[in-house]
Amino acid sequence: MVLQTPPLEPVESIIPLAEEDLNRKDYASDVDTRWCPGCGDYSILAQMQRGLSNLNVAPEKMVFVSGIGCSSRFPYYMNTYGMHSIHGRAPTIASGLKLSRPDLMVFVITGDGDALSIGGNHLLHVLRRNVDVKIFLFNNRIYGLTKGQYSPTSELGKVTKSSPVGTTERPLNPLSVALASEATFVARSFDTDPQHLTATIERAARHHGAAFVEILQNCNIFNDRAFADYTDRNVRDERLLYLEHGQPMLFGENKNKGLAVSATGLRVVDADGPDAGLILTHDATRPAPDVHQLLARCAYPEMPVPMGVIRQVTTPTYGDYLDSQIEVQKFKNRHDVTQLLRGRSTWQVE
């Protein structure tokens, strides 16, 4: 399956491609993976390597920066440069790296706790600034590495080790947070649909600007089947909405249902019924994030759960602005260190 999305950015105009055709294995390091058997992270790792080999960017031009958590082990397994940094701060390190090295493709690997709890502030600002980094948030709705405490995406009332009689706090919706942060690329995929995940990763990597991808990821030890109600193979068609730019928002076994605008948001209509004409066509490039926010809020069981690129708009990145300021100021002003040292005025002592 190939996603129908806006025209691809020429990645190679900024980041050098490898000289020969690379395959998945060229992006894999020789470090033994140490996630629990059955973890959704294995699939994400495989699709990342596959997606990047499709891009064919040289591995030495890629840097994976992560925070802390199960997902943040990810960089060790990529045959690229990488930094396993500190909890929540990967977006800051990635920002500094990308701004001083525009020739590198910089990725952030994070989780629901890392990105939305301790690192919430940085996520907000890296998206707002549109720094050209690709952020993949592995959402398993639990703290896995610390062995099973609730996370900022855990459902209200969820029983975990740190909430033995249920949580008392409402979860964040990662897509809503990203959209509210003025993200220019917002997408969602999940671990058990390799083709969709590979295509989404590739799409995000090609985006010029901050890309945010929520990947629903099963933690089979501490929060098994967290998304199974709608991601299991036998229910996907009915309960997921695969978004395709420029295509009607159809879902269901025979694409017999669609989404239309209602007085209060979105509603499901029969694709063969009288309201079929009201079914929305997905426009990922729509400047206003209104419909995108409505899509982000679609949740099981009332609504189908959207997958794919919800939003992709093109606007200059932080680095574009910064680099052009430097260029313009260099053209306009003198830049002679000797002169700078002398300041506005000097005097001679004889």
Added chain:
Amino acid sequence: MTTTSTQANGSGNTSAPIQERDRVTVRFAGDSGDGMQLAGNRFADATAVFGNDFSTLPDFPAEIRAPAGSLAGVSSFQISFSKHQIFTPGDEPDTLVAMNPAALKSHLSALTKGGLLVVNEDAFTSGNLKKANYPSNPLSDGSLDGYRIIKAPITTAAVAAVDDLGLSNQNAERTKNFFALGLVYWLYDRDLQPTLDWIEDRFGRLPNIAEANRRALYAGHAYGETTEIADAHVRVPPAVLKPGEYRTITGNQALVLGLITAAHLTDLELFYGSYPITPASDVLVELAALREYGVRTFQAEDEISAVGTAIGASYGGALGVTGTSGPGIALKSEAINLAVMTELPLIVLDVQRSGPSTGMPTKTEQTDLLQVMFGRNGESPLCVLAAKSPGDCFYMVLEAVRLAYQFVTPVVLLSDTYLANTAEPWPVPDLNQLDPIDVPYRRLEQTAPEDFQPYVRDPDTLARMFVPPGHAGLQHRIGGLEKSDISGDVAYSPENHQRMTNLRAEKIQRIANFIPEVEIDGPESGDLLVLSWGSTYGAVFTAVNDAREAGHEVAHAHLQYLNPFPRNLGDVVSRYKKVLIPEANTGQLRMLIRANFLVDAKGYNEVTGQPLSARQLTDAIIQLSND
């Protein structure tokens, strides 16, 4: 623009005889809206052009505009100028300019006995007197009898001078700082021209305002000339300074110039990640205006992001720098520790201020030494330097950058509010005479072996093989988890952790082989050594000299390298019967000296938010010398 010293145009036109003095200290004090910082800076500029040595001490409230006329809103600017070389902005001013009762109330106690008081009598209204808690008017109740007073109608005279320019009342009154400045220029025989040039430069596009300020300045000067002011016309002859080209500089300006110069000498792109914080904000602000030098400033969302971006830039091969004050260091600690563990070059500027917590943001203190030494989890050694004067901030930045790259380590450079804001004459460095700064990773990129391993170390420095991303075949991963010696892989073995802990400590210790020994000013051994660090240099130098003049044999050593200490320091401190360590804290260096060298050092400690007073320190040195 270069200006050369010319004769003061006010001299010789007056009947009052000019007295000659070696050194004078003047303090301007007024409401924070009265323009005292501006007046003080102009005076400093005129003094520089005249050729005195000088040192300034701005002191202002944290509030941008406290209620007008209130004690909380008083802002001051002190300048000391001399025919000799001087090292402090002076203890007690000889002249106090008080623009309102609150300024008088706040600063009178500092004025030397019999000193000259210039007051704006217009501001001594019953309302302002009440705000300053004066039960009666000090100008008329005899309470100022011990001082020489010039009561000048500064506000009304300034307004009269600009009468026909059609300014609003508010704008007309605002020129009163220029009137006061003109009057003080007459008192101290300063040339008006540098200030007139400045007015043109600053207000040229607002001709009315420029003209008003010019007129107020002339009017103040003429007021001094035409009013009978006995014994007040004073001239301090130019100092004999080392020949060369000079400019004025503050500590924060020197940090900025140091960073730009370091980027030039290393041929690295400068990246400065920072979050606005007093008193370090000026560094961000000034660097942001220098895009033409390729500077990437990044105003982060918080202190953590500020250091995180700097680490990212450093990792990418740029000159990664973050700057802050004590509260920001607290927030950055975890990320600085990441740079310790990943062994990346990183420059951290800490312009210290009074704490704890928010403390007194605009006041000075040397209280972050132990924080930067030890305020991180685990065994976390890094290099710590401290500048000793405003101009020294420039050279210590170059040192910080040299060591950060040579040893592949974070380096903290300590400055403080006093250095940040104090101005002094500074010989302009010759770029071609500065030592080049080596960036070893450039060589490693070319010479790294096929089986490159990131934690292979240089045998002399123990610096690891740091190579930024981008080079084919050298891909590797680093991070905050303990690293295996040589390979840099994640490692949990007990022996490895012991070895890596030792290596990280040893690497920092070896810096001592690449920095100068501490120099002793005075006898090489004997009775008393005064040991100082950071911004107290000027006060301690002055106090030690004063104690010597009083007949005491005292040695002085000053530290710019705090971690590691210079390699001869243990020997030096053991050669004296007594060691006195003056600090603007409760004894942080003293704790380190005692712990490292088992020397029973004594402290002289002040935490007042003000720089150490040389006079009181002299007394303490003499007392300890007599004990």
